[in-house]
Structure formats: C-alpha cells, structure tokens
Amino acid sequence: MSAARASLIDTEVAVRSFQVCNLPQPNSNSNSASALGFKHTDMSNNQGPSQLPAGKTKAKKRYLKRKKEKRKFRSKVAHAGISSVYIPEEDVQEEIGTPEATASEINENAAILDPPETSKRSKKRPRLVQDEDVNMNEPPVEDKRRTATPELIGVLPSFPLPALPNAPSKNQLSLQGVDKALIDAELVSPSTILPVLLGKDDGGTRLSERMRKRLRDIGVIELFAVQTTLLPFLLPPQESSRELYLPFGPPRDVCVSAPTGSGKTLAYVLPILEILARRVVTRLRALIVLPTRDLVAQVRETIEVLSKGTNLKIGTATGQHSFAHEQSQLVQDQTSPLQGGSSKVDILIATPGRLIDHIVGTPGFSLQHLRFLVIDEADRLLAQSFQDWLAQVLAATRVPANGAFPFVGLSRSRDAGAAIHKPASFDDIVPDGLSPTFLQGFHSAVSSFFLERKTPSCQKLLFSATLTRDPAKIASLELRNPKYIVVQGRGKDSEEGGILDVVTERFSMPATLSEHMVIMEPNLKPLVFFHLVHTRGITSALVFTKSAESTTRLVRLFEFFETVRCENLSVTPFAMRAYSSDLPANERKMILEQFKSQRIQILVCSDLISRGLDISHVSHVVSYDVPVDMRKYVHRVGRTARAGRTGDAWTLVEEQEARYFKQMLKEADHLDQVKRLRISEKDLAPLTGHYEVALNKLKQVYTRQA
C-alpha cells in the first residue's frame, strides 16, 4: 500500500468519525485527496441523479426512488408544521456507493441521535472552548493587548498575568537556617514567679522541704522566672523518682537565655543539689565551667550556702593555687587504676584552662560519672578556643568509638587523648561506679543483659544573657535534643519578637534599669564624670574603662580632685580604687571585699569583671569609655538593676564616637531605651576650679615620670 493511499484511507476514517459525532466534515479532505492525484468523486455537493453514471445498478435505482419518496415526505412534514425531524443531507450522500446501507436506516439513526438545534449548530464553526472549561472561581483577567473578537473574549480561558512572588519578610529571612530547637524555644515572661513555701506543699517548685527552708533562711521567698521554668524541667515531680542516671531515657540538654541579674545561677544550682543529694558515694558528677576566677569563687559561695547539710563536696580548679595542691584537693587516689577515677568532690567549679590541665595531667581525675555539665556565660566560653577545651571535655565524658575501656589517670602525658582513651587490660580494671558512660566501657568486653549498652546521662546546661545563635558554635556542643528557654526582658511581649530577639542577638535588659548617654567634648570627659558622681546620688558605682592605663589615670585624677574639693569642706572624699588583672590575686580579692562592704564607693575596672559579677548594692554603672560591642554593653550595664532592684547606667560618649555608639544601639533595637542627658558648661562651673588644680597635679606627676 502506497503512502498516498494510506493517507486517503486515513482521511476517510476521519470523515467517518466526524459523521458518528455528527460534526461538520472538514472540507480539506477532498482537496487533499485530489491534490494527491486521485480521481475522487466530490460528494460534498448536493448533486442530483443527473450526474450519476449512465448505467444504473438496481441498488442505485432503489436508492434514488427512496430519496424521491423521502423528499415528498419531507415537504409533507413541512406543510404539517413538524420541523423536528432532522435528515442530514451529507449523511445521505455519503452512503452512496455503500449499497448495503439504506437511506431509511440512515434517516432513522440521524433522527434518534440529533435534536434539531444541534443540526443548526453543526453548521457553525466548532467552539474552541466550552463554557464549562473556564474556571469560574477565578475572575477573568482582561488582556488588553489581545485584539480578540467579543465572541472569543467570552469563551477563551483567562490566565493570570505573570507576577513577582511576594518577597519574604525580614523576620522570615532572619529565621532561615536557624536551629529548629531555637525557633521552638519556650518564651517565659519575667513575671512568672512562684512562692517558696514551707511545709509539705512545694508550691509547684518541685524543691524538697529542706531546700525550701534553706532558701527562706537566706531570704529567698519566691523563685524568679528562669528558676520556675527550669526546675520543673530538670526535676521529676516525685522526690523518690529522682534517679541519678537515666541510661534508657537520657535527659535533654538545655540552653537558657535570660537577662543579667535574673537568677540564672540558682536556676542550675538548685536542681543539681536536689538530684545529687541522693548520691551515696562521692564521684565527680557536676562540672560547672565559668570564664573567670572571680565567678568561680562567687558560684562556689552560692553552692556552699545552699548545700549545707547535704554532705556534698565542692571543689574548684582555677589555677589560683599550685597544680599539686589542686590535685590533692580533687582526687582521692592518684595511684590505683580506678576505672571511674577517684574523686574527692561531687561538684567541681572550674575555669576551662585549669580544667584541661586536670583532664590531661591528674591521675584519677575522671569525667566518666558526670551527670551535669554546666557552661555559664556560654557565649564567652564558646568563643575561647584555647587547647580546644570544649572538645576535650566532651571527649572525657564519653567512651571512645572503638569501645576501648575509658581508662584514666595513669598517664601523665599532656596529650589528653592518650590519657582518656588509653586501653587497659580487663585485669587492670577496678570497677567503682555504675554511671552509663562507665558501663558503656564494659560492653565490648563482657556481654550480658546487665551490661547492655547504655546512653550516657550527662546533661548539658548552657546559660547566658547574650546567648549565641552561631550554628557552628552550638554544633560544637553536640547537644542532645536541646530545649531553649528564653526569658524576655523589658518590652518584649510578642512571641515572634522573643525568638527573633535571640536569633538576631537583640538582647533583653532588666526591666528596672534606666540608661543614659552623655555626649561631650573629649577634654571635658573627666569633669563630666566628676559632675555625675557628685550630683546623681552615687552610693556604689562600677566604672568601666578601655584599658589599664585609662583606669590608672582616671583614679589618680579623681584622687587629686577629691583632695582639693574636700580641703575646705568637712566632708569625706569618695573612695575610688582600680581593679585590674595586673593586681595580685589577694589584693584583688581584698579590693572586691572592700567594695562589697562599701568601704570603697567607686571601683574602676576593665571588662574583666563586666560579666557575671553579682554585687547587689551597685547603684550605678558608668561606661567611662564606650563599650566596643553590644554584648559588652549588655554585661556592663547588667552589673546594676539586679534581682528586681533599680539601677542607673551612664555611657560617656566623646563627640567623635557618638555616631558609632548610636548606630550600635540602633542595630540592637535599643536606641530608644538610652536617653540623652545634656550637661551644660553652667552645670560644670562649680567643679571647674577644683578640676583644673587636679589636672595640673596629674600633669606634674606624669612630667616627673617622663
């Protein structure tokens, strides 16, 4: 069969299918057939019998006769007013040449299939789109560029014009890539407090009767928001169900962001003491890491006060004493190869440097039994990478992946890995504890139901007023299903705002803090400071400078000034002292004691003590030199207005620094909170004479030194 013939057959098939559907025939068929050179009888014209070939067959005659009868019948029907019978001419014509099909059969089929309206419509052009194709839910969008006929506009579907998607909001963008746990943080209002009740009823605090009594004894009558949130999370409801270790349901780690002075220390100290109070044997079960010796001493004091009557032993490792002395204070037995170490303390408070020294170099010092690992001032400690302290501490709390016994203490090597993971023979092992980490070490050697692999129960608790959201730093902590708790400060009511504030590192401030800035010429800065000291009712102030040199100069100038001012007056000069890391430890301790007992009214220091230091009576904080970043600002001003007390913070800003400082506050969404204090020359006039004398005296001192 040639391709041309195949094409013709296809054409005929198409024509038939059109007939069945009663659609008009495409005219092109006959044209295409003739164009291909085939002799083709054009059946589309309504030709009469005269055009038939001369020799008629019987069938054709019969057909013509019937056709004639049909015409007669049609004209009769028309006369009778019956117009609903449809007899398509085309169908009749098509049947010519197919003698089997009679005109009456065709006529019958046509009458059944097609109502008269259809016959009219079939003559029209087929509609491109049916009405029901158009989505009625969407209003048609008029495309003015199209020049369609009104008929087409009515029937064509309308598609929305392309448009740019809505840009994500700034808030949405801020949350992108942020740890899901942080987005799901629990937001806590500072007003969430609980009373500390005496007697059987714990008032929802989950604290034991003994602990509540102890708190009342030291004047704590209610728990602050961060404490009321964390205690129920860390303490099971029943005292009797407080297991030391949870090998089959390891606890979740916790990250807490709460303003300065909001009571974060008690929030971790109380649950640690409550859980460890059940221990029988002394092991190192809680490790608290802090960035400075001063903070270690402060937290130790708090724990000692609250742990009275529990028999828990507390130790510190800060490097303040000799290494050998610390070793003897921390480890019972430095000679026996005890699997879990042999600790003299239940709770160790340490700075990271000295802690690593003990992990690496103290025989019998082990973190295998650790139940709590607290990292206070977490953002600052995570920023410290010396000796890779965090990785070493985490490694010391778990068993190595190869399943070797975690054997500690016999190596004095400086290589921590060697000390912690040194494999030992089974004979060397002297089991002395049942912490999950300890038991994990046995798994590879002894297969037993009782020694089936347990999950370490070491729970990490992170705290800061300026918690980092840096995913890399958080990842380095290897947190287990962490829960974030965010205590909102002043003016942070909305849920979205609370999380966004943490995510965008806009830190909360205590609600009781008032903040001011004074912008002045640089040469007037000391005089402005002296003016504030004498006119703003200072009783106890912390003053922050940018360097030890700046501290020394300010203290000397102030001493000269006070001497001159008080010469002719019967008043006691203000006592101001410098507090810096250059001073020997015991002198620093003494100065701090004098400040705490208010024998010194003004302490001038660097950012060394801007974090964590808790001195309740500090009425004012002065940033004599502007802080370099918002974190430092938050911690400096946070030395006042603690635990619900009021406090004032002033920042002295030299004219050329004003733009930078304001921008820093603006970026932290905090500019509105810091009011500008204007001090005129008239205000300063009463002090100018004394100031000039003091300045000259200082110049003489420096000239002599040079």
Ligand SMILES: Nc1ncnc2c1ncn2[C@@H]1O[C@H](COP(=O)(O)OP(=O)(O)OP(=O)(O)O)[C@@H](O)[C@H]1O
């Ligand atoms: N429930 C309480 N009732 C009364 N005083 C409390 C309570 N909880 C804590 N305090 C006191 O509030 C002060 C601030 O507490 P803490 O030092 O723990 O604050 P912080 O949140 O750690 O502050 P920072 O971030 O500056 O270190 C301390 O003097 C503490 O004794």
